[in-house]
Amino acid sequence: MATVAPSHPRSPSTPPPRSRVLRVRALAALTALACTAGLGALAVTGPAAAAQRAPLSPLAVEGRGASVPFTELEAEAATTNGQVIGPDRTYTTLPSEASGRSAVRLDAAGEYVEFTLTKPANAVTLRYSVPDNTAGTGITAPVELSSGGSKLKDLDLTSKYGWFYGSYPFTNTPGDKPHHFYDETRALFGRTLPAGAKVRVTLPSTNATPWAVVDLADFEQVADPLARPAGSLSVVDYGADASGAGDSTSAFQKAVDAGAAQNKEVWIPSGTFKLTDHVVVDKVTLRGAGPWYSVLTGRSSTDRTRAAGIYGKYVQGGAYTGQIRPYEAGGPSKNVTLRDFALIGDIRERIDEDQVNALGGAMSDSTVDNVWLQHTKVGAWMDGPMDNFHLKNSRILDQSADGVNFHGGVTNSSVENTFLRNTGDDGLAMWADTRNNVKNSFTKNTVVAPILANNIAIYGGKDISVTDNVVSESLTNGGGLHVGNRYPGVSPGNGTDVSGTFTLARNTTIRAGNTDYGWPFPIGAVWFDSRDSSIDKATINVTDTDILDSSYAAIQFVSGTTKGVNFKDVNIDGTGTFALQFNDPGQSSFTGVKAKNIGFREPVYSCLGSSLNITQGAGNSGWNEKLPATYCGEWPAPVYGGGSGPTDPTDPPTDPTDPTTEPPTDPTTNLAQGKQATATSSTQVYDAGKAVDGNASTYWESQNNAFPQSLTVDLGATKAVKRLVLKLPPATDWGARTQTLSVLGSANGSSWTTVAAAKGYRFDPASGNKVTVDLPTTTSLRHLRITVTGNTGWPAGQLSELEAYGS
Structure with a gap:
């Protein structure tokens, strides 16, 4: 689902030569591990009990996805005296949003998760959930971080940025369909711990922290702060307050304006800088000491539509149709470089009309490199027309809407080598709203756990590439990879419908696809939707792709007619239901498409009869043996792991708002509503x-x-x-x-x-x-x-x- 606005020039790299056979064998072995972990909820008791093995990680796929600076360790694979919850893929439960669909619950004083470092580290990012309060405004809940019996520091966990309720566009008022449970916090240890050291997260008491669920920890060795570039202008020299106490918005604006006028870089030293509105950049480089050291944050206390953000100038009459502030018009901005800093905002709700994104506006011939974007509405909502924009080597976490959206008239632009997790809508999206998106690419990115919609979605556009990405854990209303003629402004009349050549190559989906609470059928891991107009003007090539442990079908066609899709060398390994699901007519070719470990007895769903148009090449197996006969009936319940189905929660509840366990049946509660x-x-x-x-x-x-x-x-x-x-x-x-x-x-x-x-x-x-x-x-x-x-x-x-x- 695309949100409504207010939310280095090189070609995509080619992976180094490697044996596809070796890679697929490695993936098969990892998938087998995932199956052994997927047999049901495991309560781990006794001190230092060993938890289950972690399932296939999106960071374990060789040659694909982002190259990240951290080592990720799953809580369910660590040592714990807490309780492993999951695996479970049921929307509105805590395990369903966890990486690998399992996590560890701590709900008694002294319970812990203990990770063993595989590499030296001096920093950690912890993904967790703690309960909401009755007002829906969240709580602050401490846990202790220690190593070898010595306290490293206390971590304040919070639910201020999570726990949305109801159906889209969601509220913060506690009620039905709770979701978006998780958040992340980071900390520097102050010293380097060696490989083999143990890092323990402990619940000190249940007074301030009734319970905490730990999903994973990302450990890394953070380098020393970068040095100030020679000849640069410092924002502090223009009045910026590195303590975070004062409002530095005006000082930043003066500094970047001076940098543009003097053709000098603008420096953000180590510190925390409070911004209460956008800083508008044009023809300037804004850089920091590194995303662990130079941090921008903040929000206006009097106008909640104004918050920390770095924006290019808008093009009047372009894709953006909201309220343009006078100093933001006249774009696109050009020759902007943003690098080596973090923007960690304070956005606690989703209001699509608000321009409270980390990056926005229009920036042509510009680069964003090594930034950390967190707790904003959208990480980067880029409004065209704009050209030659590249975001790379970055982290985008905990957004209330999309991770990145190229919105209307964005051309020759890319997102590369970027890690995204816990977005509230599409992880990476291109939306050709009224103006066409042309020759853009998403390449070598890792997108994990979008809470709504797709990991990667392309709505309209021409000559688009999605290559070498890894995506996992889509939850509801979307799948792993999606191409569609849908959403406002995507139409043949505007010339923005899918056209040209679409290249979806060398991608991996893991535990992707799921239910849509507005439709009577589930969504595939790779799916095509032509609901607003037929997809009939493009050649769409899906090649050298691995679709692993899909929640329902691996490949799906729905809503109208989709033509010109060519699948070649596609490995389907593990589905909850079908290998192929045709809700509506499709014309597609399949060569070297091999399927195994299919969850349902019939591998192809279709009620289309002769309208189903499949051209088969050589090398297909595991799904085509019974064609032209197909299954047409009620949707079967998904089966995972070669016969193990989803786990029903059975533990007694401790909190009526806790989605890890089922509450007792209230005779006034409609058990079916929203299911x-x-x-x-x-x-x-x-x-x-x-x-x-x-x-x-x-x-x-x-x-x-x-x-x-x-x-x-x-x-x-x-x-x-x-x-x-x-x-x-x-x-x-x-x-x-x-x-x-x-x-x-x-x-x-x-x-x-x-x-x-x-x-x-x-x-x-x-x-x-x-x-x-x-x-x-x-x-x-x-x-x-x-x-x-x-x-x-x-x-x-x-x-x-x-x-x-x-x-």
Whole structure:
């Protein structure tokens, strides 16, 4: 999902020659490790108990992804006397957002996670979660960092930047669908610890820190601060306050204006500098002592739409349509270099109209190198028209929306060798909104855990390259790699729809693809969507690609017709459901596409019949043996790790807002609301999700004259269900009708038991157009199904709400 705005010239590098066979064998071995770790939640007890092996890491893929300066160690693979939670890929649970879909929970004084260093390190970045408060504003919770029994320092963890609720565009008010749980903090030790040293994270008490979940730690050896360049201008000489106490916005602006006028670099020394508004740059180099030393932060206390950011000048009439402040117009800025500093903001919510991004505006012939961007809305939202912009060798963490978005009219630009984690929307995106994006590239990046949408997404554009990237842990409403004709401004009329040659080469997806809470079907790891117009003007080449341990299908086509996609030398290893999923027509060719460890018994999903147009070359295996026959039926529950399914939480709760365990059933709580819903069929926009959205005015309707029809809801965990309330819209034009239906239940989504036999239920506007179905006994189930075999009011199954209660 693209957000709405206010959110070195060289070609992509070619990897060094290497044996594809050797790389694939290494990946297969790592995938086997992932499978051994994916058998269920593991409670680790006793002091210094050894936890499970970590699953395949996105940083372990040779020759692909970003080259990072840190060594990542997973908490579930460390020593702990806490509890390993997960693996679990269910949206709104803590394990689902964790790297590898597992983490460690500490909820008693003295519980710890202890990491053993594999290389010397003097710094750590810790990824964690702590609970929200009842106001949704977050808490500050300390933990202790120690080594060899000696305290290194106390770390203050916080939930101020996490815990969003509800459906897009989200709120900070505690309620349904909690998500975006994790945050990251970093610390220098003050000394270098040798390889083999142990670093322990301990929960000191439960008073200030009720519980903490530790996902991972990135250890690194941070170099000394960089020296000030000769002849440079220092922001301190223009009044900037390195203590962070005073507002340095004006001083920074004066310094960069002077640097541009005098053709001198502008220096940011070590320190923390408070900015309460954008600093606008043009024809200048702004550089620091390194992202661990020169830190920009801050936000206006009186105008929450103004915050720390480095912006180029806008082009009036360009892609940006918000409120342009007078001093920002007249772009694009040119010949800008930004390097060697951090911008760690204070954005705690998502408001798409606010220009509170770390980098923004338009910058042509410009480079961003070795920056650390965190706690802003978008790391870099670049508004065209602009040309020849390159962001590289950087880290983008903990954003409330996208990591990077090339928005409308960005050309010949790139993101290279950059690490992104925990973005609130697409990790890397190009959105050809009204003006075309042309000849841009995303290459050798690693994108982990976007909380919404895709790891990498291309919306429209011409001649685009996505190469040598590694992506993992997509959560909901998106997959790993995505190409689509969708979102405003992407259309044939604007000339911004997908065209030319798209190159998706040498990429790896890991645990990618997942559910979309607005659609009645899951999303593939690599997927194409032509909902706003057909994709029929481009050649899209997907080559030398590994699609590993996908949450659902590996490859998917949906919404309209997509043509001209050529798959060659694609390795599919592990899917929750299908190898290929065709929701809508596609014309594509497959050569050397090999699949194994497929989660469902039938490898290809299609209800298209002769409309499915597949051209097969040589070397395909594992999915094409039964063609042209395909599977067309209800969506199967995903199966991971060669037969191990998702784990149901079973531990007793300690906190009603804690998503690591299931709370006790409240008889007033609708267990089905907001959960994943699927149906045997839907008509137009009346999809299955409408029956669990909490709005009785929206409804699900099946195809006409095609009984039986079923609506299925995954409650997310095993629940005790005693009664159902079924509703139709209360509007007066919904006349009375009787629907004949039965209720079925399942623990695993594949074996079903009749809970309530088929009978007629009268829906009457006089009684609110709702009926209650009392189950014979309180039934424990995870999957709930209503099967409709008749309707006196309309020849289809119809429900506006399916509500499930414990009593």
